[in-house]
Amino acid sequence: MYTLKSILKRGSIFGAAGAILMATILPASAAFADALNPLTERSLLLSSSAPGFQDTDGSGNAFDNPNPAATGNVGDPGYVPKTYAPAGSGANGRKTGQTFTFRVSTDSAASDRAIQAFTLQYCTKAAGLCQSPGDNSGDARQDAETPRKTNAEALEDGDLTSDLDVNYTNPIQGTDFEIIVGGTPAPAGWTLETSNEEDDEFVGDLTGKQNFITLKNASGISPAANTQIKIVFKATETNYITNPGSKEFFVKINTYDSSLTENHLPQLAADVNDHIIDGGVTVANVMTESIHITTKVLETMSFSVGIRNPDMDTKEAPATHGTCEAIYTPTGERLQIGNQNAEYSLETGQSYDVESFWRLSSNSSGGATVYYSGETLTNTVGDFIAPSSTAGEASLPGKEQFGLAFMDHEDVSDTFQDAIDLADGRYKLPSIAPLNKNAVYDRGNGTLNTGNAAGDAIFAFDRASLMTPVSIATNTGVDSQVLSCATAQMRYVANIAADTPAGVYTTKINYLAAPQY
Numbered sequence: 001m002y003t004l005k006s007i008l009k010r011g012s013i014f015g016a017a018g019a020i021l022m023a024t025i026l027p028a029s030a031a032f033a034d035a036l037n038p039l040t041e042r043s044l045l046l047s048s049s050a051p052g053f054q055d056t057d058g059s060g061n062a063f064d065n066p067n068p069a070a071t072g073n074v075g076d077p078g079y080v081p082k083t084y085a086p087a088g089s090g091a092n093g094r095k096t097g098q099t100f101t102f103r104v105s106t107d108s109a110a111s112d113r114a115i116q117a118f119t120l121q122y123c124t125k126a127a128g129l130c131q132s133p134g135d136n137s138g139d140a141r142q143d144a145e146t147p148r149k150t151n152a153e154a155l156e157d158g159d160l161t162s163d164l165d166v167n168y169t170n171p172i173q174g175t176d177f178e179i180i181v182g183g184t185p186a187p188a189g190w191t192l193e194t195s196n197e198e199d200d201e202f203v204g205d206l207t208g209k210q211n212f213i214t215l216k217n218a219s220g221i222s223p224a225a226n227t228q229i230k231i232v233f234k235a236t237e238t239n240y241i242t243n244p245g246s247k248e249f250f251v252k253i254n255t256y257d258s259s260l261t262e263n264h265l266p267q268l269a270a271d272v273n274d275h276i277i278d279g280g281v282t283v284a285n286v287m288t289e290s291i292h293i294t295t296k297v298l299e300t301m302s303f304s305v306g307i308r309n310p311d312m313d314t315k316e317a318p319a320t321h322g323t324c325e326a327i328y329t330p331t332g333e334r335l336q337i338g339n340q341n342a343e344y345s346l347e348t349g350q351s352y353d354v355e356s357f358w359r360l361s362s363n364s365s366g367g368a369t370v371y372y373s374g375e376t377l378t379n380t381v382g383d384f385i386a387p388s389s390t391a392g393e394a395s396l397p398g399k400e401q402f403g404l405a406f407m408d409h410e411d412v413s414d415t416f417q418d419a420i421d422l423a424d425g426r427y428k429l430p431s432i433a434p435l436n437k438n439a440v441y442d443r444g445n446g447t448l449n450t451g452n453a454a455g456d457a458i459f460a461f462d463r464a465s466l467m468t469p470v471s472i473a474t475n476t477g478v479d480s481q482v483l484s485c486a487t488a489q490m491r492y493v494a495n496i497a498a499d500t501p502a503g504v505y506t507t508k509i510n511y512l513a514a515p516q517y
Contacts, residue, residue: 039278041228041366042102043516044251047235047469048373049303050093050510052134052162052243053155057085058506059380063095063237067380083382088235089466090373090510093243094151094162097235104255106277107225113277114220116259118179118231121197121252122164122211129199132211133249134163140208141200148208151242162245165209166194169239176239179215180230181223190217195264216259254278303513304328305358307335309487311416311430312409323427324485327357337494346496351395351448351455353494355407356509359487360435364515367476368483370435371469371512376402376461377494379503385494387461392440395448395455401495403459404509405444406437406472409489430487435473437488444491459493469512476516483515 056062067083087095100120108114123130136159138148154161171177171192179186197212215231223229233241258275304326311325335354338344346352362368378384388403395401409430416427443458462470473488475481492509 038105039102039253039255040105040226041516042253043100043366043514045099045101045371045469045514046243046512047088047097048090048093048243048510049512050091050243051160051245052093052151052164053160053245055085055092055094057083057091057375058378058508059083059504061085061380063087067382083378083380085508086467087237087240090469090512091508092235095235095237095240096243098233098241100231100251100253101228102253103226103228104223104278105225106255108220108222108277109224113257114222115255115257115277116218116220117214117216117256117261119215119254119256119264120213120231122166123250123252124247126250129202130197130211130252131202131204132164132196132198132207132209133244133247134165134207134209135161135245135247136163136207137161139205140196140198141206144205148205151209160245162242163207163209164211164244164249165207165242166211166213167240167242168192168194168233171239176234176236177215178230178232178234179221180232181221182227182229186217186221187219189219190215193261193264197264212264214261214264216261218259220257220259302326302361303358303511305356305511307333307356309357309359309430309489311412311487313413324359324361327359327487335492337492346494346500348398348496348498351397351493351495353395353448354492356490356492357488358490358511359485360483360513360515361485362483362513362515364517365482366516367474367481368435368486368513368515369471369474369476370488371465371471371514372404372509373465373467373469373512374509375466375507376463377505377507379501379505381501381503383501383503383505385496385500385505387463388459388493390440390460390462392443392458392460394458395493395495397449397495398497399495400497400500401459401493402507403461404490404492405441405457405459406432407444407457407489407491409487428485430485430489432473432486432488434481434483435475435486435488438472438474441472448493457491457493459491 059067061067061084063084063086085091088097106113121130122132124133136149136151136154138144138146140148149159151162151165168176173188173190174185177192179190193214194210195212196208196210198206235241255277256275257277306327306329308328308330310328335356336344337352337354338346339350339352358370360368360370376384376387385402386400388401393401412429440460446457447455448457449455
């Protein structure tokens with residue numbers, strides 16, 4: 001047995017067209033406090049919260065099936081680029097990247113115990129026996145009655161399922177992965193290995209997929225105590241991590257003072273725990289005969305994204321309400337922006353807007369950050385509506401614009417107001433508190449336009465968010481608080497110019513959440 005350590009901050013990006021899953025972990029088994037130290041301020045940011053069977057953009061194009069109208073080569077006259085959701089973008093859950101951030105407890109320089117290896121293990125639970133996340137059918141155990149489907153087989157069969165799988169072939173430091181120590185890239189020489197490490201004793205199906213990562217370097221690094229380390233796994237079309245198809249997952253992490261491996265596990269002696277630097281749990285102990293009591297509070301998180309808020313919904317409002325019900329999107333519905341009497345088309349003399357919501361709850365004592373990732377409105381031949389300035393600008397009919405911003409919440413439904421009026425403390429008006437909104441995106445209230453003049457509502461959009469998610473709300477650091485039910489109402493605006501090419505324009509906006517424990 002070996003002890004594996006949790007990853008996301010003491011005491012853990014599911015969005016969905018935007019929902020993001022935040023992976024967090026606690027130790028898999030108990031260990032002596034004088035031998036193991038915790039990693040602190042742990043966080044995991046996913047490049048996409050989409051399930052692993054999704055890899056299409058707003059028009060349904062994928063890398064394996066790009067826009068069929070794409071022609072020519074870059075720079076050629078008449079060139080039309082292929083359009084799809086690239087690896088590492090918010091809409092692509094099949095080929096994702098991940099960023100782990102944490103601080104070490106041990107002073108490796110003073111203790112003469114250089115970190116020569118990291119291990120990360122993906123599991124469905126924060127503690128106990130490990131089953132790799134995923135929902136493909138079958139069992140990967142030898143002689144299983146129904147063999148486990150591969151992700152390719154599940155995709156081909158149209159199952160809408162996937163298993164988490166770490167796909168890195170001949171990975172190169174700096175290209176496919178990076179280790180950053182105190183803000184500076186670690187010296188060259190690190191290698192990355194993957195394997196399947198699930199517990200045969202687990203009652204239930206095992207995936208058999210690659211769920212264990214070992215990073216090692218015989219020279220190692222010697223960070224001082226409290227040094228921040230980032231481990232970045234980058235996504236390309238050939239090297240990537242596939243998300244599971246549903247539910248939360250957890251990642252357990254350890255640091256070691258050895259780079260020698262057996263079955264991908266660093267060890268020099270029979271007991272691998274002898275080589276763990278930071279990992280395991282801390283337990284109370286007194287040098288007397290005592291009553292030993294222990295417990296754990298595991299990480300929790302709920303993040304929902306959609307176009308309906310049940311607290312405000314008058315169309316399908318339930319007779320009773322929970323204290324923090326999930327935001328949702330009715331089956332088959334999508335946001336349509338434009339003149340509803342003209343097939344939701346845009347006009348040069350009028351601005352149009354639509355709204356959506358997201359809601360985040362987590363027991364992350366270190367706060368959280370919410371990001372967005374996406375592209376501006378585009379059609380199937382590569383035309384796009386120009387985004388609003390990244391610094392923010394007012395909506396102006398006749399000028400191409402696509403932007404987003406926060407707006408104040410609208411009135412709640414009568415049934416939810418009745419719940420609030422109970423005054424028992426369980427219900428409250430929707431609010432983004434304690435998250436602090438990015439000032440650039442916090443100006444969405446007010447008018448869109450008056451005649452041909454600009455309105456007073458301000459919108460912004462960053463096209464670079466497609467590959468590098470942009471932070472729009474946070475309460476980390478000195479502002480960090482536990483999030484009970486932080487709810488945001490988002491507003492989107494679209495305008496066209498007289499020469500905006502005709503076509504059907506679509507986009508996917510993916511919201512990502514990264515709590516810190």
